[in-house]
Every structure is written in structure tokens, then in C-alpha cells.
Amino acid sequence: GDSVTQMEGPVTLSEEAFLTINCTYTATGYPSLFWYVQYPGEGLQLLLKATKADDKGSNKGFEATYRKETTSFHLEKGSVQVSDSAVYFCALSDWGQAGTALIFGKGTTLSVSS
């Protein structure tokens, strides 16, 4: 079945460092891909998305490009801030099955220090 694999955390960075969180997926068809962020004790917030190959999603300085050839959707940010400390989840949708659940990776914890 479809699945998402994220790099293991935690990821610990200093403020202004470059961030990459790897995400690869296995899917039949052409899923949409998402990154969600979860701050401590809260629900998930949609960070960015991409719906087809070569699409780039971006928001708040974060970017991810849908790479069909490598089945990847890596999250990047050029300069992280302390406020970016959170858990990041990569997710995919079942192609052609709107209204069905997303499939999530296990999450990657990011900790940024000043």
C-alpha cells in the first residue's frame, strides 16, 4: 500500500541554519503531497502542498518540490528561526479518492536554538 517515509529526528539546528527534512513516498497513481507542522500541544497546520509532478509548494520561507522521478518531497528552509521549532509531518493523499484519509509519515522533530 501507499506509504510515507521521513528522516528520523530530532533535527537540532542553530538559528539561521539551512534546513532539509527528507520525505520519500510510495504510491500508486499520482498522489497530492503535503507538509504539516505541529507545535507543542496543538493540532496540525497545513504548511504547504503540491498536487502534481514538478510543482513547488511554498509558505513562510519553507519550500518543497514534488519529484516524481525520485518519489520525494523534501522540505527546505534557507534560514530557520527559533519559532520554527515543531514537529513536521509529510503526507500524501490517495489518488482519485478525495474525502479519504491522508497517509502520514511518523514526523520529524525540529529544535532550533538561538
Next chain:
Amino acid sequence: DGGITQSPKYLFRKEGQNVTLSCEQNLNHDAMYWYRQDPGQGLRLIYYSQIVNDFQKGDIAEGYSVSREKKESFPLTVTSAQKNPTAFYLCASSKGQGSYEQYFGPGTRLTVT
């Protein structure tokens, strides 16, 4: 403001008691979902509903039940049959109908002792 509300934020129950978690949305979304989150395990799907009066089991439905009598509401009951109910529970909704992105509520942390 449109959004998803879950109540309460924290819930404590004794073992052997059923408990119902509330989830309400005013986004006019057709689809609603319940996920369970445990440390280091990501999100696991409990139940989902694509339309009123219809719902499907997810990956870990045993020991849980749901209803979808109104478009806005999708309550989750954690029954005494659920062997390990202590967890963080997240409700989400989506438009359905060709739209895949989901919007999440703030979650309910259930502790059963």
C-alpha cells in the same frame, strides 16, 4: 471565523468507562476524520466519514465508535474495549469532492487510569 473545534482539551477517565470526544466544524466540509497520535508513531486513522450518515473504519477502529448525524459534527466514542486509550486525538475535515487537504482541530488529550 471558520474552523474545527474539539472539546474538551484535556479529558480524564477511569478504566472501564466509555467517553465521547466532541468534534464540530463550521467549514461546510463534507468529509471528517479521527486520528490518534502516540509519541513517535505519527497519526493513525481511526474512522472517517465522506458524507452525512456514512462512515468507514480506518486502520485502528477496534474499541472506537462514531456517528455522523449532522454535517457539522463527528463525535468519537472511546469504549471500554479499547485496550490502550490514553493518547492525543485529532479531528480533521476536508471539502472532499476533489479536494484532498485536511484541516485539523486543536486535539483532545485523553488520559485513562
